[in-house]
Amino acid sequence: MDEIAEILSEAKALARKYRKLTGKPLGITGEIAEFSAAQILGLELAIARQSGYDAIRRENGRETKIQIKGRCIPINAKPGQRLGSIQLDKEWDTVLLVLMDEDLTVLSIYEATRPAIEHALLAPGSKARNERGALPVSKFKAIGYEVWKR
Secondary structure, rough: OOOHHHHHHHHHHHHHHHHHHOOOOOEEEEEHHHHHHHHHOOOEOOOOOOOOEEEEEEEEEEEEEEEEEEEEEEOOOOOOEEEOOOOOOOOOEEEEEEOOOOOOOOOEEEEEHHHHHHHHHHEEEEEEEEHHOOHHHHHHHHEEEEEEOO
């Protein structure tokens, strides 16, 4: 794990440089979010490309399959930031949202249960939410709860 942490530290430095030069993200937010959440919360990462979930939490003989979403929120971010697609046809129990600053430092982690997410995604209204499974960060925070804060 130390070697992975070192590689991700180098990747973060490259991502900062890339953003400074191009104004665009490098596209490593998801990998950083998964590793960071596992380290901070003591989760076991699932095998690469596991369909539906990214990590497993083992507590009191129970196994919880967790989907992890990462979002970098720069200081000047516009409101209305959305998470990546949450697919209801996949196997998972809960979703973690890892919020990071523009340097990809974890600021906070929120968790929302499957029933809360299903209710939010299936509510009539937004095409992005209903068809693509894309919840706004603000909605996720409203239906979830903060599990960790820097």
